[in-house]
Amino acid sequence: MGLSAVEIGAQLGARVIAVARGAEKLEVARAAGAADLIDSTTGDLRERVKALGGADVVYDPVGGADFMAALRATRPGGRILSIGFASGEVPQVPANLLLVKNLSVTGFYWGGYLAFAPARLTRSLSELIAWHADGRIRPHVSHVLPLERSAEALELLRSRRSTGKVVITT
Structure with a gap:
């Protein structure tokens, strides 16, 4: 998990809803500061997130059906950061949802910076290593x-x- 989205969100004062597969992974998220836990193998993800008030920011490394459920559970004006497709399925984002709910979807592929901004990549990696050395992040x-x-x-x-x-x- 590295410096997980859970830890970042909790440090920033966000109420974090963690979605993971199984009790063991959810326990890791709880220990990192998640306020609410959802097992992705049980129930309707969209409905469970909406029952908790919806999401303002979604950090998605999974893609597929979970991305689509999160997209539909995101509150108006929300943002989704897509960082991968662990499910093996690249979701097709329906533009009508982006428009009607005023959502933003941003893709982030860290390795892609090697091609168009290698100095930025080097600086960010140096900063992460320094944070680790200082104990600010704990993978x-x-x-x-x-x-x-x-x-x-x-x-x-x-x-x-x-x-x-x-x-x-x-």
């Missing part, structure tokens, strides 16, 4: 495995069994 590491268990580490990621970073040591 959540769920597994530390030796190099000879790299295949196991990759399987943890592929099968979505990790709850945070998977570190391989030499």
Whole structure:
């Protein structure tokens, strides 16, 4: 999870609604400061978020059906930050929802900065490393495995069994 959206939101004073798959991942989100927890495998995500008052800002690394549910549960004037498609499905954003609800959807691919703004990428990475050194951010590491268990580490990621970073040591 790195410096998770949950921790950032909680530090900024936001009421964070965390959506994750399963109790173990939700516990990580709760420990990071989430006020409300939703298991993505149970119930209607859209209705559950709306029942909590809707969302003003959505941080979405999943895409697919969860992105669409979050889009529909976002309050008028809200913003969605799309950072990935872990579901394997790239959502098609209906422009009518953006217009009617005055929503903004922003894509952010950190690695893309290598092509058009490498100096900005270098500066941001340097700042993150400094924050880590100062203890301002604490990446959540769920597994530390030796190099000879790299295949196991990759399987943890592929099968979505990790709850945070998977570190391989030499």
